[in-house]
């Protein structure tokens with residue numbers, strides 16, 4: 606375990622409370638207003654400058670000026686997708702709030718912004734998803750929903766957040782037995798499940814999508830139907846489930862599977 610100075614969940618909750626009590630408390634959260642109106646004015650010791658420019662090699666970066674407490678956050682304005690820009694901003698803010706005692710430079714590509722395995726990157730992604738999607742709003746607005754990719758897209762749209770981050774946040778909060786699986790070429794990259802979900806036969810990085818699953822069948826046939834479908838006990842030895850698929854068309858080749866156990 607690397608030593609971090611600040612827990613990303615607690616820090617996101619602290620900032621959410623700043624925003625809800627002292628900010629305009631509107632969502633999607635305005636990150637510029639949060640940083641300039643709430644964080645930097647609350648007796649903060651370090652300086653943070655936000656600089657938006659065109660860059661070729663990264664989506665976001667956080668750099669400390671040598672020997673000072675001054676930090677510059679570089680955000681790539683070449684990224685046209687507003688949701689990706691927001692998530693990158695929140696991710697870099699996570700490094701700033703939680704990790705600035707560990708390193709003096711962070712640099713993020715699309716890969717690290719979708720990395721839910723590396724510890725530091727996962728922490729920044731957790732911070733970002735907690736900050737962009739507060740538990741109280743998610744619970745109020747999405748309680749009792751059916752867990753499927755259409756709902757996932759609705760959550761992503763509501764909070765202007767990526768589907769992977771929206772899914773991680775929802776599944777962590779959900780009291781029903783649900784799971785979310787990210788795969789590519791039929792192999793799992795990462796997965797998350799709620800506390801009440803059962804053991805899953807395919808769950809870890811490198812596991813193959815299980816035979817008999819709708820996920821594997823859709824991958825093999827190229828069927829992009831997002832309809833929710835019932836499947837036999839293939840994710841768990843005894844539990845039937847419903848599955849729904851979504852293929853990310855951004856060129857990364859990700860397949861997302863929402864699973865709800867019966």
Ligand SMILES: [Zn+2]
Nearest residue numbers: 713717726729
């Ligand atoms: Zn990062």
